[in-house]
Amino acid sequence: MDAMTLLHERSSMGKLMGPPPTSEQREAMYCAALRAPDHKELRPWRFIEFSGEGLDRLGELFAEAEFREDPHAEDVVLDAARKKPKRAPMIIAVIAKVTADEPKVPRVEQVISAGCAAHGILLAAHAQGLGAMWRTGKYAFDPTVRKGLGLGEEDELVAFLYLGQLGGRHRPLPEHDIDDFVERWD
Numbered sequence: 001m002d003a004m005t006l007l008h009e010r011s012s013m014g015k016l017m018g019p020p021p022t023s024e025q026r027e028a029m030y031c032a033a034l035r036a037p038d039h040k041e042l043r044p045w046r047f048i049e050f051s052g053e054g055l056d057r058l059g060e061l062f063a064e065a066e067f068r069e070d071p072h073a074e075d076v077v078l079d080a081a082r083k084k085p086k087r088a089p090m091i092i093a094v095i096a097k098v099t100a101d102e103p104k105v106p107r108v109e110q111v112i113s114a115g116c117a118a119h120g121i122l123l124a125a126h127a128q129g130l131g132a133m134w135r136t137g138k139y140a141f142d143p144t145v146r147k148g149l150g151l152g153e154e155d156e157l158v159a160f161l162y163l164g165q166l167g168g169r170h171r172p173l174p175e176h177d178i179d180d181f182v183e184r185w186d
């Protein structure tokens with residue numbers, strides 16, 4: 001796939017099956033992530049890879065978050081939380097590891113850089129014929145989940161990237177009119 005086709009046609013896939021990406025495929029994805037633009041080379045990125053029992057552990061964290069939020073939560077709610085990570089054979093959490101005392105690179109720039117890293121992973125997944133879906137949901141902002149994944153106070157959980165083999169067909173690409181988004185100061 002040539003670069004322009006990839007950039008123009010990447011799309012998400014929510015239906016994902018095993019097996020998880022191979023180590024070579026993962027390496028290619030991380031190499032793409034690490035080419036994210038990075039002001040002052042702070043490398044404000046941290047990735048956590050979940051597969052196998054790691055997905056169960058992440059699901060337990062989600063259930064714990066539900067329980068902390070509502071100690072009367074019914075089992076069905078806790079079970080639904082537990083199962084969420086099982087929607088893919090692999091998840092990569094992308095964390096913005098923010099350096100707070102860096103006056104030239106405000107927090108927002110570091111978070112954006114981590115977002116670019118996440119996009120790099122999506123693009124590299126798509127280029128390799130894998131399916132991928134960027135999710136956050138309330139757990140990405142939940143204090144129990146943040147603590148369980150070792151986020152610092154300034155850090156941001158930017159993405160849970162669900163990854164695997166395509167379990168369905170890509171949706172047709174939306175058609176946009178570029179002029180709806182672009183102003184030109186000629």
Ligand SMILES: Cc1cc2nc3c(=O)[nH]c(=O)nc-3n(C[C@H](O)[C@H](O)[C@H](O)COP(=O)(O)O)c2cc1C
Nearest residue numbers: 010011012013133134135136137138158159171174
């Ligand atoms: C920061 C961020 C968080 C997102 N979180 C979710 C989410 O929790 N659930 C979801 O269904 N889609 C979420 N999305 C959107 C999907 O990843 C996807 O981009 C969207 O469904 C459009 O599909 P496309 O990527 O094929 O255009 C999120 C996107 C971004 C950028």
